[in-house]
Amino acid sequence: MSDRHTAPQSEKKPFLYVVVCAAGIAGDVGKLITAAQEAHWDVGVVATPQGLGFIDATAVEAQTGFPIRSAWRLPGQPRPLPPADAIAVAPATFNTINKWAAGISDTLAVGILCEAYGFGIPTAVLPYLNSAQAAHPAYGRSLARLREMGVLISSYEPHQPAAGGGADLFRWEEALELLTPELAGGG
Numbered sequence: 001m002s003d004r005h006t007a008p009q010s011e012k013k014p015f016l017y018v019v020v021c022a023a024g025i026a027g028d029v030g031k032l033i034t035a036a037q038e039a040h041w042d043v044g045v046v047a048t049p050q051g052l053g054f055i056d057a058t059a060v061e062a063q064t065g066f067p068i069r070s071a072w073r074l075p076g077q078p079r080p081l082p083p084a085d086a087i088a089v090a091p092a093t094f095n096t097i098n099k100w101a102a103g104i105s106d107t108l109a110v111g112i113l114c115e116a117y118g119f120g121i122p123t124a125v126l127p128y129l130n131s132a133q134a135a136h137p138a139y140g141r142s143l144a145r146l147r148e149m150g151v152l153i154s155s156y157e158p159h160q161p162a163a164g165g166g167a168d169l170f171r172w173e174e175a176l177e178l179l180t181p182e183l184a185g186g187g
């Protein structure tokens with residue numbers, strides 16, 4: 001009988017961090033978790049402090065089997081999640097995208113993203129914002145910087161402000177489509 005703790009390395013699934021920001025669509029993150037688990041990933045969620053208020057934490061933790069991370073642990077406390085093999089930032093807000101590109105590491109979520117570059121962890125970002133936010137000059141510069149850093153960026157186009165959002169056009173599974181070839185090619 002096999003024991004989970006002594007399972008051969010070949011059975012270990014890759015671990016995906018899903019970084020969730022405070023965008024209106026965040027409550028549907030279970031869709032990405034389901035798609036990733038069906039594609040044989042283990043998943044842990046890291047939410048921004050604001051993003052925590054947009055998701056059903058109990059449901060997400062039940063689905064992933066891991067605690068949601070949002071704040072830094074205290075020195076000496078164990079790491080609640082295994083290290084990431086890949087990261088999907090979905091949904092990514094205007095705010096988090098700009099801070100990440102600028103290296104302003106003031107939430108655990110952005111701190112993990114900033115370090116991911118140095119660790120060489122494949123990272124995909126699915127922005128979700130409106131066209132008024134996207135018109136700010138910082139946004140285009142931030143995307144260009146993230147692209148230079150090797151971050152994979154989804155094809156979603158910002159929606160019209162106050163138009164009810166573009167939830168129907170937001171493809172959660174694009175995160176996996178972007179990351180899978182990276183991992184197959186050894187990152």
Ligand SMILES: Cc1cc2nc3c(=O)[nH]c(=O)nc-3n(C[C@H](O)[C@H](O)[C@H](O)COP(=O)(O)O)c2cc1C
Nearest residue numbers: 021022023024048050051093094095096128129130
């Ligand atoms: C109901 C609601 C919906 C929001 N939706 C978005 C959104 O879709 N995209 C976005 O960039 N900001 C959105 N915001 C603004 C962000 O929540 C705000 O900028 C916040 O500071 C982002 O924090 P975070 O990037 O740390 O998650 C929304 C705010 C509220 C109250």
